[in-house]
Amino acid sequence: MTTTSTAGRGTGRPGPRVSPSRGLVERLRPLLMVLASVGVFVLLWQFLSTFVLNPYMIPPPTAVAAAFVPMAETGEIFKHVTVSLVRVVIGFVLGSALAIVVGVVMGRMRVVYELLDPIIEFLRYLSPTAMIPIAVIWFGIGENSKYFLIFWGTFFFVLINTVAGVMRTPVARQRAAQCLGASEFQIFIFVVIPSAVPYIVTGMRVAMASSFMSIIPAEMLAADSGLGYLLQTAGMLVQTDRIFVALATISLLGFITDRLFRLLVDRTLSRYMAFVAAN
Amino acid sequence: MLKVERVTKVYGEQEASYLALEDIAIDIADGEFLCLLGPSGCGKTTLLNILAGFESVTRGRVTLDGRDIRGPGQDRVMFFQDAGSALFPWLTVEENVVFGLKLRGTPVRERGAIIDRYLAMVELDTHRGKFPTQLSGGMRQRLQIARALAIEPQILLMDEPFAALDALTRRRMHSFLVDIWQQTQKTIVFVTHDISESILLADRIAIMGVGPGSRFEDVIRVDLPRPRDPGDPAFGEIYRRIERQLALEESKLGDGV
Numbered sequence: 384m385t386t387t388s389t390a391g392r393g394t395g396r397p398g399p400r401v402s403p404s405r406g407l408v409e410r411l412r413p414l415l416m417v418l419a420s421v422g423v424f425v426l427l428w429q430f431l432s433t434f435v436l437n438p439y440m441i442p443p444p445t446a447v448a449a450a451f452v453p454m455a456e457t458g459e460i461f462k463h464v465t466v467s468l469v470r471v472v473i474g475f476v477l478g479s480a481l482a483i484v485v486g487v488v489m490g491r492m493r494v495v496y497e498l499l500d501p502i503i504e505f506l507r508y509l510s511p512t513a514m515i516p517i518a519v520i521w522f523g524i525g526e527n528s529k530y531f532l533i534f535w536g537t538f539f540f541v542l543i544n545t546v547a548g549v550m551r552t553p554v555a556r557q558r559a560a561q562c563l564g565a566s567e568f569q570i571f572i573f574v575v576i577p578s579a580v581p582y583i584v585t586g587m588r589v590a591m592a593s594s595f596m597s598i599i600p601a602e603m604l605a606a607d608s609g610l611g612y613l614l615q616t617a618g619m620l621v622q623t624d625r626i627f628v629a630l631a632t633i634s635l636l637g638f639i640t641d642r643l644f645r646l647l648v649d650r651t652l653s654r655y656m657a658f659v660a661a662n
Numbered sequence: 663m664l665k666v667e668r669v670t671k672v673y674g675e676q677e678a679s680y681l682a683l684e685d686i687a688i689d690i691a692d693g694e695f696l697c698l699l700g701p702s703g704c705g706k707t708t709l710l711n712i713l714a715g716f717e718s719v720t721r722g723r724v725t726l727d728g729r730d731i732r733g734p735g736q737d738r739v740m741f742f743q744d745a746g747s748a749l750f751p752w753l754t755v756e757e758n759v760v761f762g763l764k765l766r767g768t769p770v771r772e773r774g775a776i777i778d779r780y781l782a783m784v785e786l787d788t789h790r791g792k793f794p795t796q797l798s799g800g801m802r803q804r805l806q807i808a809r810a811l812a813i814e815p816q817i818l819l820m821d822e823p824f825a826a827l828d829a830l831t832r833r834r835m836h837s838f839l840v841d842i843w844q845q846t847q848k849t850i851v852f853v854t855h856d857i858s859e860s861i862l863l864a865d866r867i868a869i870m871g872v873g874p875g876s877r878f879e880d881v882i883r884v885d886l887p888r889p890r891d892p893g894d895p896a897f898g899e900i901y902r903r904i905e906r907q908l909a910l911e912e913s914k915l916g917d918g919v
Binding site: 553554555556558559561562563564565569573576577580654655657 | 716738747753762765791793806809
């Protein structure tokens with residue numbers, strides 16, 4: 384704990400610290416355990432769907448892999464992944480950006496909060512899925528309706544967390560800044576917003592996960608591309624192996640995106656996140 | 663000179679109102695170390711917040727060198743018990759001190775010397791790259807002191823700053839604070855509910871009664887030489903005198919309930 388960079392580790396899980404002198408096995412243990420977990424799961428799945436269950440209902444991993452190969456060779460799967468990913472990212476960025484701006488103002492200005500909060504309390508129960516029909520009518524079947532739906536799903540998560548983060552900025556910290564000579568505006572910019580960062584990031588992570596959940600029904604009901612569309616067509620043709628390829632891809636994509644987001648936060652915002660772990 | 667003239671503080675209005683302070687008056691000399699001592703809920707912190715300018719008075723006046731206190735200012739720095747909240751956790755030790763210097767408009771080339779001086783004074787100069795979460799409780803409080811001193815205030819307002827620390831660290835912080843006070847000649851107003859702490863530190867101890875309408879029950883001058891020894895019979899005598907006074911307050915509280 385001699386370098387400043389260790390503060391950034393606060394966002395990671397508090398794993399046991401292992402000195403380099405310990406065995407290689409000990410250091411690779413987390414990775415090995417993940418491989419063991421996945422390996423056992425896949426083997427068990429293979430066994431059960433070959434010998435016990437109906438392989439047509441639950442195709443074994445080998446069959447899923449066999450279905451995946453041609454989809455990868457033609458580039459079909461990557462096309463769907465790219466389409467869905469772009470939709471999620473655009474909707475997510477727009478939703479987060481507006482939510483942060485509105486959220487910090489709501490959290491700081493009481494009258495704005497009082498005016499907007501009742502409306503938000505109503506609207507936030509409308510899931511993106513519930514908004515699909517009206518989104519299609521408003522924006523058509525193309526990209527804009529998807530952006531809107533992801534935006535919708537992201538906005539409320541990030542907004543509510545941002546407002547909470549701004550409101551929970553410790554009074555002592557604001558008063559300390561005031562004593563040091565900060566104006567109201569300076570307190571807002573240099574104290575309140577940095578204090579709210581961990582809350583905002585948490586809201587964004589939840590929103591990111593929910594975006595991957597809401598893009599699927601949107602694409603199933605109203606799209607001609609994307610992973611949801613792939614899932615829908617495979618379902619209509621009762622191609623269970625292709626359904627499983629789509630499902631596995633969605634999981635993997637969500638997982639990788641979340642890791643990337645955390646990595647990005649660790650690289651850029653770690654000093655603002657440090658105190659979350661310490662409390 | 664910090665002058666408190668017949669200050670009364672009422673919270674709320676009409677029937678729902680609460681009389682927190684009634685007719686508080688005291689003159690605090692430059693360079694004086696004053697402790698506000700009293701049971702919890704007696705309005706010590708309210709008075710401190712008024713001195714800081716965070717809260718306004720209902721009646722009366724508070725002036726610093728003849729000027730009315732209308733809000734917080736860099737001449738009076740408040741010092742909080744919960745250093746974890748009061749510090750900026752995303753800034754390093756050094757950056758926490760720089761924060762106030764920037765706001766004050768201290769030229770960049772002068773900052774280095776000021777930072778060096780005050781971080782050395784609180785013995786944090788070897789930890790300047792650390793974040794507050796990497797510091798112990800005592801170190802965080804010392805960082806608060808350095809951050810406050812760096813903007814060169816006239817007055818330090820301290821709200822039970824050491825109450826959350828363990829006994830050993832507290833004792834170290836006491837001698838620390840007295841050293842710094844003697845070096846810098848600041849006026850200190852220090853809130854505490856700990857009798858020993860007040861006798862260890864203060865030139866004068868203002869004992870506050872229980873609310874509602876608490877006022878100064880007694881103001882005691884402590885003329886013992888520093889560093890003070892709690893084993894000193896004179897120390898014990900003052901202790902017992904204050905204890906009797908506070909017991910009287912306790913019994914008042916008992917009657918009321």
